[in-house]
Amino acid sequence: MAVNPDISATFWYGCNMARHGEIVRLATRILAAVGVDAAPAGGPAYCCGSPQEKHARIAAGMAERTVEKFNAAGRDQLITWCPSCHMNMDDFMAPVTEPAFETQHISQLLHARQERLRPLLTQTVTARVLVHAHHGFNGRVPVNKDVPDLLRMIPGVVVVASDMRVPAHMCSSLASIPNGLANAHRATLDAMAAGGADTLVTIFHSCHREAVALEQNHPIRVVNWIHLLAESMGLAYADDYKSWRNAEDPRAAIGPARMDALGEVTYARLLEAELTKKPAA
Amino acid sequence: MREHAAALAGACTACGACYRACPTVAQVPALADAGAETVMTGIRDLLQDGAGNAAAVTFAAACCRSAQCTGACPEKLDAAFMMRLANLRVRGALGDARVATKDDPGWSARVKAFARLTMTEEEQAKWL
Numbered sequence: 001m002a003v004n005p006d007i008s009a010t011f012w013y014g015c016n017m018a019r020h021g022e023i024v025r026l027a028t029r030i031l032a033a034v035g036v037d038a039a040p041a042g043g044p045a046y047c048c049g050s051p052q053e054k055h056a057r058i059a060a061g062m063a064e065r066t067v068e069k070f071n072a073a074g075r076d077q078l079i080t081w082c083p084s085c086h087m088n089m090d091d092f093m094a095p096v097t098e099p100a101f102e103t104q105h106i107s108q109l110l111h112a113r114q115e116r117l118r119p120l121l122t123q124t125v126t127a128r129v130l131v132h133a134h135h136g137f138n139g140r141v142p143v144n145k146d147v148p149d150l151l152r153m154i155p156g157v158v159v160v161a162s163d164m165r166v167p168a169h170m171c172s173s174l175a176s177i178p179n180g181l182a183n184a185h186r187a188t189l190d191a192m193a194a195g196g197a198d199t200l201v202t203i204f205h206s207c208h209r210e211a212v213a214l215e216q217n218h219p220i221r222v223v224n225w226i227h228l229l230a231e232s233m234g235l236a237y238a239d240d241y242k243s244w245r246n247a248e249d250p251r252a253a254i255g256p257a258r259m260d261a262l263g264e265v266t267y268a269r270l271l272e273a274e275l276t277k278k279p280a281a
Numbered sequence: 282m283r284e285h286a287a288a289l290a291g292a293c294t295a296c297g298a299c300y301r302a303c304p305t306v307a308q309v310p311a312l313a314d315a316g317a318e319t320v321m322t323g324i325r326d327l328l329q330d331g332a333g334n335a336a337a338v339t340f341a342a343a344c345c346r347s348a349q350c351t352g353a354c355p356e357k358l359d360a361a362f363m364m365r366l367a368n369l370r371v372r373g374a375l376g377d378a379r380v381a382t383k384d385d386p387g388w389s390a391r392v393k394a395f396a397r398l399t400m401t402e403e404e405q406a407k408w409l
Contacts, residue, residue, distance in 0.1 A: 013408075018392045021399030024408065043396060043409035044389040051388050056282060056374040087346075091362060135304065135347040139361070167304040168345035176345050176368075177308045240399060258398055270391045 002029075003116075005037035008075045011106070013042040014082030015051070016172075017205045022237045026230040027106060031079070033120055033233065034113040038079055041070075048088040060096065063088065067097040078103045083137035083169045083204055090140065104141075107203070110229075111146040114153065121232040124156035127221070129228070130197035131159065132188055132207055136169025147203050147225050154232040160195030164188065172206035181210060185281035189218060201225050212242040213279035250275040282366060282375065283330070289363040290328035292356060295321040299350030299360040300340065309343045312336060324367050333371075333379075341367035342380040 011031065013024050024040050031038040046066050049059030067089075070078055078101045080086040089103055110117060129151060133144045148159045166184040167174065174180030188211075192200060199221045202208035212222045222242070230237055247253035251267065259267065297317025306312050312320070315336035323337025333341075341364065350360035371379040385391075396405050 015388075015392050018396035018409070019399060021396065021404065024400075025404075040404075040408040043392055045409060051385065053369060054372040054374050054378070054382055056369070059374075091365070135349055136345070136361075137348075139348045139351060165304075167308070167347045169348065173345040176343050177305055178310070180308065180345065183308060241395075254398065262394060262397055266390075266394050270387050270394045274391075 002032035003035050005032070005035050007036045007077055009036055009038045009077040009079045010070055010073055010075050010101070011038035011040045011079045012046060012070070012081065012085055013040055014080075014085050014205065015043055015047060016209070017081060018043055019209055019241045020205060020224075020239070022239065023205070023224055023226050026235055026237055027081070027226050029235060030110070030117070030226065030229055030233065031106070034110065034116040036077075036079070036109065036113075039073070039075065041073070042081075045069075048082075048085040048093065050084045050088055060092070063093040064097045067093050067099055071097075071100040075101060077101055077109075079109055080105050081205070083140075083143075087137070087140060087169070105143070107143050107146045107150070107225075108141055110150055114150060117150070117229070118153050121154050121229070123232045123234050125154050125228060125231045126156040127199040127228070128158045128160060128195075128197050129199040129201045130162055130164070130188070130192045130195055131225070132200055132202045132211060133162075133165050134169055134171075134204075134207070135165045135167060136173070137204075143203055147201075151201065151225060151228060154228060157228065157232075160192075160197045162191045162195055164191035170204040170206040171210050181280040185211070185214060185279075189214070189220075189281060192220060199223060201228060209241060209245070210280060212239070212245050213277070214281065215242070216246050216279050217281070244275050245277075282369070285362070286328040286366045286370065289358055289366065290325045292358055293321065293325050293360075293363065294356060295325055296355065297321050298353045298355055299364070302349045302353035303340075304347050304349060305343050305345055306340070309339065311339045312343070315340070324364070327367050327370055327379075328363065337367075338371050338379045341371045344368040 047062040049063040052059040138144045202224050208224045244250045244253045300317040320336045323334035327333035344364045348361035354360045372382050
């Protein structure tokens with residue numbers, strides 16, 4: 001499905017999307033299909049500084065190192081995924097370490113290339129969707145318009161009109177507000193009910209990894225916008241993280257082979273609390 | 282960071298339009314009785330290395346980057362960036378933290394552990 005690329009890019013998927021390797025894989029294939037040769041890069045080695053932002057000097061050092069690595073990669077564009085990474089690049093990173101690349105969010109790029117994407121969306125996906133929209137990032141990149149525009153190109157998808165906007169730029173930022181995530185999820189579910197939506201579409205990863213747990217208590221399907229585009233392109237995938245998060249026994253859902261490779265101690269110390277966390281609503 | 286903060290604070294009139302536009306305020310009980318102008322006077326002070334006031338510290342700490350403030354600012358300031366700087370300030374980015382925040386020492390190891398579950402060894406070698 002890939003075509004001869006006319007853009008060489010780094011796909012900066014952030015850090016926490018390591019939970020969803022399939023989204024990195026699918027996004028890269030979708031980009032290739034519209035003429036973008038995108039090399040994924042993310043994780044702690046490509047940190048924007050956000051996890052250490054209360055220690056300004058440490059964050060600045062991490063950010064400087066990351067821009068230098070992107071410059072050394074010699075690619076024309078940096079395609080962002082995470083709104084925090086994107087804003088940090090704009091606000092703190094590029095002003096300090098001159099980038100040798102242009103930066104744009106993946107939604108902007110795909111929206112700009114929608115006429116290349118449209119003929120690839122051949123599979124019908126029957127879904128009445130609400131897009132989980134936040135206020136914060138939309139002032140920089142019009143994600144609340146561009147992502148629904150792209151979803152409307154999928155045969156069978158109906159995007160429910162809604163004014164629902166959750167505070168913050170993505171769900172992880174709601175930690176600063178008492179009951180912030182629970183309130184956001186209740187507002188989202190109310191908007192879904194009002195519009196008769198059966199599917200919740202997340203834009204950002206930090207929202208997706210929390211919203212998937214809503215399937216435990218509500219008769220809805222939660223997918224990321226990249227998942228839906230992939231389905232319509234006929235690209236197979238599995239949202240393993242969602243399966244683990246919603247399993248009665250995440251260890252069993254992960255399976256013995258992967259648990260052996262990961263190690264029980266690592267699972268218990270690093271992953272168990274997150275994978276057994278109750279839904280916020 | 283100090284230069285940006287001082288410049289924005291110098292241009293801010295503490296009119297409170299940004300505070301009134303913020304969707305977070307209604308969700309923070311500690312701000313229920315706070316006056317917009319008082320809060321923003323405190324924010325200005327925080328950004329200029331001052332002590333601010335209790336409501337300003339609460340507001341800065343609660344900022345979750347909804348960015349509705351920027352469109353509301355009659356001075357056309359990047360109020361969202363100003364509030365982000367205030368948030369970083371009260372969390373101690375330049376020292377002297379005013380609110381407690383949790384560190385996540387397992388963040389990096391957790392990201393890599395999830396990568397081991399969702400990415401092949403070849404993908405980890407290339408992508409991380």
